Amino acid sequence: MLEKLKRLHFWVLCFLMPANLYLIFFYAPVERTMGVVQKVFYVHVACAWIGMLAFVVVFAASIRYLLKGDEVSSRLALASAEIGTVFISCVLLTGPLWAKPVWNTWWTWDPRLTTTVVMWFMYLAYIILQSGGRSENRRRYAAVYGIVAFINVPLVFFSARWWRSIHPVVITAVEFGLSGPMKTTLFCTLATFSLIYCYFLVLRYRSLTLAEQINQLKGAGQ
Amino acid sequence: MTEYGRKIWLLYLKDLRTELSTQDNLLSTFVFGIMLVVIFSFAFQLADVPVDRALAAVLWISVFFTSTLSLQRSFAIEQKNDALSALLLAVGDRGAVFLAKMLSNLTSLLLLELILVPLAWVLINVQSAGPTQFGLLIGVLFLGSWGLAAVGTLINGMTVQLANARLLFPILLFPLLIPILIGGVLCVSAALNYSTGSVKGWLYLLLCFDLIYTVVPFVLFDLILEG
């Protein structure tokens, strides 16, 4: 049953991803002032959304792990953190690509950008913490870190925003109205990416489980 | 409650005592901090950046870097010989150990700043400052150090029991310190530019950070010092 669901998931994605690209490049109109570079916006926003979602999953799974001490939550948290890192990296890559032609700068300390880069560091720290072996201590500490890091996100965001509101903002955020087809495209991209996230999560969770089983068998063989 | 406070106080005194009795550690930490301030100031001067503008940044970066040396000792002395087990049995509460460690770390950070701030003051040749500026400076240094001590104690409690503690510690610590960095640098800048109008909010934000990162680890510490 689960195996079937997984296969279905895979084929749905095989259809959705090219369809989504079609939406982005042909269905959605070219933005008038920014031109074709605005296309990256859809992927950029979707990656950021997955980055946030993955972080929430890490947080929730960490709490569950501390309460119940079950392997499932711990592995889920790690899998989610790894995927989150990849997507946040994509955000940090696509961001400057968009910012350079539009804001005429690669990087600016906008609250969203600041928070994203801090999140990226916390994700990396979390993964490094877990990468030193999967001992029980490390899982527990990683869970604590997952919680503490999550609490830090709003603190970073609000301090960065507050700082911006006090100091004169050099670059004003570019506001553009999303036309109907643009909105549809954005929402479709968000949905597709969420499905990709789920697929990756299951896949990575399984590979972590298998890796641990192998380790155990190795340990038993000695 | 008084019993609880008494134990924290005893533990705090013990920590200060061990810190003072190993003077070479303390000394090298201070020397490192002083060197950082001097090197940063010099580098900014060389790059022709107005140093009085950069002072707040120099100060906080130096404190952050130096703290990785002093904070890491906090649980290392407990880890050696497994003194921690005897301590936990005597204290009977892991949260109390966290609070005491946080206080002793805060004290050593404030001692460090007592040396670094006048040094930086001299290096950038601050012209004059009124009591309000001094008050603000002391307030923000206290709140920032409190937050740093709280987060540092939490992270140190975790990393000390792991293999590659020295590498992990700063990597885990620094991303969590960004709110202190923003608030701290802005407030010190404000103190030096003699405008205290808009900084009240930042002090509240720092206080908020401190309280969150005191209460959450206090609760979670049971899970960290187990095993």
Place this chain on the structure above:
Amino acid sequence: MGDILAVENVSKQIQEKIILGNISFTAVTGDLIAITGPNGAGKTTLLRMIAGLMTVTAGRILWNQEQYGLEHGRIGYLSHQPMLYDSLSVLENLSFFAKLYNCYSPQSVQEILTRVGLWLARYEPAAVLSRGMQQRLAIARTLVSTPRLILYDEPFTGLDREGRELLLGLLAENQPRTVQVLVTHDLTLLDGLKCREIKIEGGKMVEEGVASD
């Protein structure tokens, strides 16, 4: 007014690995339980769970019919590691723990230090003491709180002949007043002491011996 320590079906599982399974025994004041077994059998884990330093996965550990944790406050723990602060002096180490247990007085500290033969070395930092002397200081630390439950984890490690006799004397002397649990790989060290042996192998209790002399 004897105390009862009851270990009921205690198990410890770390990840999927079972460290200890279904350990049960009861001890009352006057008992000396010797836990023996090969290295890695889970002896220390059991001791740390009784101390409240580790949580149990299943089962219960009761002190006078009540579950307890770290806050027990009446547990002495003597390990093969000295559990001391290197940079503090002998006197400071002992006074610190005495104060934490709220039973500090200059006389009692002097008495105990004289007893373990460290009074003359009281101003030396613990780091410069020999291994055997550190262990004596650890004995002093264990006794300072007049515990009613004393746990020993390979306590003879590093002790010389004299130190061993001192510890054996203390074990015998404490017997009427305390519940004592001792982990050792070598039961012959306890010669002459009345004790009950519990043998653990691979996390399982393999036998509970009768009282032996």
